[in-house]
Amino acid sequence: MLALILAGGRGSRLNMGEKPLVTICGRPMIEYVLDAFALAGCETMVVASPQTPYTRNWCRAHGIALYSAGARGYVADIVEAVTELGEEGPVVTSVSDIPCITPDLVARVQETYLEAGTPALSTWVPAARCTGSALRLSYQECIDGVATCPAGVNILLGARIAEEQEEYRLLVDDPALGLNVNTRADLALAARRLCPDATGVSWSSGHES
Template structure:
């Protein structure tokens, strides 16, 4: 399945430069996300923009497929990328600031989509696990009787990318998918999860010890 990793925003809330390249345990945040989708068997493409020139350079330097979108908004950039890439099959999309996502979680989303029978699938996390984006945490719906917020990972059918698509909703009860990095406190949480063995991980934000 084609995976689009959206990395075209300014990341102004974190205020540490281009957010996809902010390091956690010595690695750029986006590297964790790209790796998770790649190891789950996806053909991964990073969707960047003129707002993230260093992210584009990083992708080129590391041989990661890249599409440069017009930075007209999250949904608009997805539509543009899918249209220009000519992809008509299912596409999994993801934000680039969920560094704790794992290949197993990505595989779970893909399998749920294949079983759903709907053109689209959205992924949700119990609201109790949602940290980082206040906007995301404030947007809640009840999924399977649980207050939940969007996880930032979805599946869409490329052939219908400009249409509203009927979707299934998948609730994943995993704190790793709920950690959306938007503040330095979120970076500390991510570091504690990704490199708990490193002394001072919650303070380093990726600097070598």
């Protein structure tokens, strides 16, 4: 499947420049996400925008497929990218600020989608596992009796991208998907998870490189 990694927002809540390029354990945050999808067998492409020029330059410099969207909003940029790319099959979409996501989690999402038989799939995490944006925590749904938050990973059928699609809601009780980086405290948590054996683990603005 094609995986679109959304990286067109300002990242103003973190206030460290373009969030996809904020480094954790010496690597840009977005690189962890790209690697997880690639290792799960996905074809990856970053969807950036005029609001993230450094991210676009980083993608070009590293030979990463890039689509420059119009920065009209998260959903609008997805619709634009899928439409312009002419994708009619299932397309995975992901936020770029969940650096602890793993190839196994990506594979589980894809396998569940294929088994569900619905045009779309959304992924959810128990609210008790969620960290990061208050906006994320404010949007909750009850799945199997559990209060959940959106994980930021979804699958949509490209041929029906402009329509509302029937979806299967997948509940994943895993802190790796619950860690949505929006604060420096979130960055510290991500660093401890991604390189637990490192001493003096740090993170920095991606604009320093």
